[in-house]
Amino acid sequence: MSETSSSSTAITGAEIFCRSLQAEGVDVVFGYPGGAVLHIYDALYRQDKVSHVLVRHEQGAVHAAEGYAKSSDKPGVALVTSGPGATNAITGIADAYMDSVPLVVFTGQVPTSLIGNDAFQEVDTVGITRPCVKHNFLVKDVKDLATTIKKAFYVATTGRPGPVVVDIPKDVTAASCEFEYPESIHMRSYNPTFGGYTGQIDKAVDLILSAKQPMIYTGGGVILGRGSEALTEFTRKLGYPITNTLMGLGGYPASDKQFLGMLGMHGTYEANMAMHHADVLIAIGARFDDRVTGNIEKFCPHAKIVHVDVDPSSISKNVKVDVPIVGEVEPVLRALIKALDAANAKPDPEALDAWWKQIREWQSQDCLKYDRESELIKPQYVVQKFWELTQGDAFVTSDVGQHQMWAAQFYGFDKPNRWINSGGLGTMGVGLPFAMGVQFAHPDATVGCITGEASIQMCIQELSTCYQYQLPIKILNLNNRYLGMVRQWQEFFYQGRYAMSYMDALPDFVKLAEAYGHVGMRIDKPGDVEGAIKEALAQKERLVFLDFLTDQSENVYPMIPAGAGQNEMILV
Amino acid sequence: MRHIISVLLENESGALSRVAGLFSARGYNIESLTVAPTDDPSLSRMTIVTSGSDEIVEQITKQLNKLVDVIKLLDMTAHPHIEREMALVKVRVGEAADREEVKRLTDIFRGRIIDVTQQTYVIEITGEGSKLDAFLEAVSPFPVLEVVRSGVMGIARGDVALQL
């Protein structure tokens, strides 16, 4: 090829960046500009296919990208500058890593000639992010840029999803070369599992059908792997009880009678008791987290375990399993359904009857009961009303704390991708930026953010972003004037010494919301809760900040204390 | 139990730190780690000596496999294999008698003296770790100035081969 013809079609790295994102079908990037990414911003400005959302803090950009990804079937994309831009993004990247969220995060970097020189706004982004990414890249040559972006999206979205960081030095964005976006990519060192390894299916089916006291335990993998329809069919076919982890809620319809609620530290009595007494446990896309297992020595003492997971390292990591199946939930569940249909045996009806009788008895404990006559607003009541008034069909984000648990317990999710929260890292501050990402993915949907007065302050600046883009999010602030989750532990385990858990000097949230251009309301009587939520929902075009002054002493029940087994819950 | 794991990975900057970082982040033992490019310069081969219960070693191999830069690995412990390590040992040998004795020990261990001055020998010796330990013990009556050990390399016997 002659030099002239190649230079006539050569475009800059910044333009290659935009064209690559277009080729990936990216419609929105959450970001914040700075020196190292100015060429990229200039190129973004001169095209109109990929839109850019200006957040107010890079943490918000990454969380918004997570919210977008978790509620849709596309990866989230964020763009930040070098140095402080990259370090501000770390919390979001680590959050996405822990919850396996498909993200591609682009960070600017100082020019290649200055790397390693302690240049202005230089940090070793690839080094800092290495422990909390699925993979990362430093692009040193503009010729590698398009292929690297292709790889980044491929790695982020396949196998067990996760965040991928692409660090791009400024000179690479200025240099030019010809652009060709690879159609497909092969990486000899990365071969994610597609489909499922079916060798173990028959063995699994034999075990599943032999159960007298079966239990199905599913997690975030069902949501990530779009397996909820297959899971529902599988579960109904068997007639077995099912529980979801915090990350798996919505994977099976909460309103179904086979659903026992969430399990784990703040799971229901019936779910945890059924786990403890199960003789066969069918674990699907769940990773036996310590918040779920409680004391591992006492976990499911009687159960033989089938475990379906796309990541071999999730299998037998914390709990030794009997029948491992490495594969994606959806195809594996389809194979299991097929094998069940072909099997001669059926679940033992008498054993199953007896088991359900036992479970109904546990359910009669009514472990989620709370005082409905109270003069004070009960946080559970607010969530329940919100569920009712949105017909259980809203997208709900939460922050981290007691309010998160009440949201999980009282908003019954019948559909996947509706419940957006931070489980693995447990990051306060995610709620509002998550909600922004969700609203961008679903412009017409009702998006609620159930938060606490402490968490909401950790990314409160994003109220400004919400105003700029007119995002009509409904914020439900369960304001107990405490780091409630911390206060609860201090009450239970530190004899009520409430060290630093009282939230003093709170802002007036109504005025704060108004200062940002939104509607604010304070609600302090149970009788006003319903009306306020209705009014907020009626304000279709506006963000409404509902500041509920709730009972300060309310605790989350049930609770499995640290070191206890699943059958050793503290009940209300 | 002690395991020796050989890993083929992309010969890219950062690949080594991903492996090293994995071991420190997850608190796995690392007794030695050697790495160098292979005959195919786009590939590196790494030998890791580690120890842990079966469950931990299973996690180690799974986590290594999960690293995007890792192409393939083989736990040598599961196969008949050969291990080799090299040591370079500098010994002060001022007296003629010392020179005699150190030369004799080197011969017994099938080592080679590869540098000679009036005051010092540098001895090259290869073998399994235990042989190197025994040699170092044997020369310990003499003033040992420096010991450099390469860390373990391993290869499976027979047809088993770690290759693309």
Ligand SMILES: Cc1cc2nc3c(=O)[nH]c(=O)nc-3n(C[C@H](O)[C@H](O)[C@H](O)COP(=O)(O)OP(=O)(O)OC[C@H]3O[C@@H](n4cnc5c(N)ncnc54)[C@H](O)[C@@H]3O)c2cc1C
């Ligand atoms: C304050 C607080 C309290 C908490 N209390 C609880 C509690 O009471 N109960 C509870 O359950 N959690 C609780 N958590 C959350 C907990 O920390 C963990 O985040 C959660 O239990 C993990 O959920 P999971 O097992 O579904 O795994 P996830 O983190 O969702 O992981 C998904 C798993 O599925 C696999 N996977 C992904 N995609 C696929 C696919 N396509 N096919 C197959 N497999 C796939 C992954 O490899 C992984 O193993 C709490 C968190 C906080 C912050």
Ligand SMILES: Cc1ncc(C[n+]2csc(CCOP(=O)(O)OP(=O)(O)O)c2C)c(N)n1
């Ligand atoms: C960034 C961050 N810092 C600290 C914590 C520890 N932490 C967990 S819950 C919690 C209190 C949250 O208070 P609030 O948002 O008011 O919720 P509440 O528990 O009162 O409902 C704290 C401090 C955390 N999870 N995240």
Ligand SMILES: [Mg+2]
């Ligand atoms: Mg609070």
